[in-house]
Amino acid sequence: MTKRSEAKYKIDRRMGQNIWGRPKSPVNRREYGPGQHGQRRKGKLSDFGVQLRAKQKLKGYYANISERQFHGVYVEAGRLKGDTGENLIGLLERRLDTVVYRAKFVSTMFAARQFINHGHIKVNGRKVNIASYQLKIGDLIEVKEASKQLAIVL
Template sequence: MSKRHSAKHKIDRRLGENIWGRPKSPVNRREYGPGQHGQRRKGKLSDFGVQLRAKQKLKGYYGNISEKQFYAVYEEASRQRGDTSERLIGLLESRLDALVYRAKFVPTVFAARQFVSHGHVKVNGKRVNIGSYRVRPGDVVEVREKSREMALVLEAVQSGERDVPDYLEVDQNKLTAKFVRVPALGDVPYPVQMEPNLVVEFYSR
């Protein structure tokens, strides 16, 4: 797990923002970038630079999503009717690993991906071990009974660090979560401002 924590902190430092809102983020101690030149005054970003940064921030937030996977989500969002940036957020939040994190079954998005891949989660009573699995409104996600006493789960459930969003109905005693609806950008409790419209501009150049 240390490698993943290290990667997570590198993302925070590189972007200069505590994108998960965690108290242990290195940005809480120093807001400048990593390396010997991190404290130099930053030049003004070009439009492309602003868009790239927005893409890196949103992609980084969801943990281990590869560029290929992230672009595929954008492509799907662009094919759907309505606002592409809103659809993009809805698709990202419909991922099983994102939902497991939102439901507070695990403490981090990185842990959520691993938790799902190790077979600790069921969807509608069936075990699913694919983090990118698309959860539909009405689906019920639960932690397997054998996994409910894991230290990782107990730590997350008892943590007051973040709240469960209202597009989920969570029973913390049974460790179940019902996906009520696909959220819009304004429904998602990001600790920092996300700009999916800039991500759309980046990919549609």
């Protein structure tokens, strides 16, 4: 797992959107970008710029996954039958960290990655500590017995 290299709020402000839905995000207060040159006028984005911004938002939304991981998921989505965009979202939603976050075991996507990495999750009765683990239909996800007393789970 790679660490997020930048501040979450700075990423929010650069994208111009509250990506993770955090209530204290500065996007709610300041509409301009971060840094010394943030208040200058923004130029119109090219087609490539629009696509790049969309890709970066998607990467950021799923706990800021690395370019290498994202590329692997994209290649797999292209290999599957059907619409590549829908397949991409489907594969990203089947990751263990996303499912743990959606199941409301933890409050944020980043907390889900840490929760999994610390070995608190079992899949089909076996401990899994890989956040990018791809789940299959019918997999049983549960919190370890010893971890059920943790304050974050309660």
